[in-house]
Amino acid sequence: MMGARPEEGFSLIETLVALAIIASMTALLFDAISLNARMTERVARKREAILLARSLLAQASIPDGQGAMAEKGQWRTLYWRLSHRTIDGGARDAGVPLEEVRVEVFDGLSRRRLTHVQTLRLGR
Template sequence: MIARDSETGFSLVETLVALAVIAGMAGILFEAVAANAQAASGLARRREAVMLAQSLLAQAAMPPGPGELAEKGEWNGLAWRFSRRPIAVGARDSGLPLEEVRIDVIAQPGGRRLVSVRTLRLDR
């Protein structure tokens, strides 16, 4: 049996539908890749903020001197605030003078807090 020309191959409508499905799937794929890249960028920024907070905390633990830590500053697009306050000694405590040290690292363009570190240490 001989096939007619109109029955062989794909019609134009079938080809256009297939291309539309492929374009839709590619759009979904590109959106997922962009969201993944944005999340990775945010994670890298947060990692920078954690490293900055750890560095500032180590600097705050050093004895007082000419290089004493300022109350606030900025580094590489990250703003940071440093504060310390004495802790009242309760009846259960050992009577050692303690202070709370707090460091907040904030994303500069948005003002969103990325990291907040608090610890207790012996008062100087």
């Protein structure tokens, strides 16, 4: 009788284990890609909010009443709010009143604050 031939190839169990490992790694990869896409979107929204806030602050900081603008508004899906507060004392030497100007930008969907910027300007 001839000797039994050794088995060639992979068994069903080995194949299933390999497929399970590949499926797990693929799921982890898709999760990482999804997280990256969400973070990229969040960074883009934050950057857009910062640019809007800086633009509004520059416009609101123009002296002599030329920078008069609405106290709140909307641009695309971002909402913004402008506030003024008089600083008591002003410039010490000249007695010039100072005013704090603050711009806050909110996400239109979640209503959470994305950024805020503030500066001082001469009072009106």
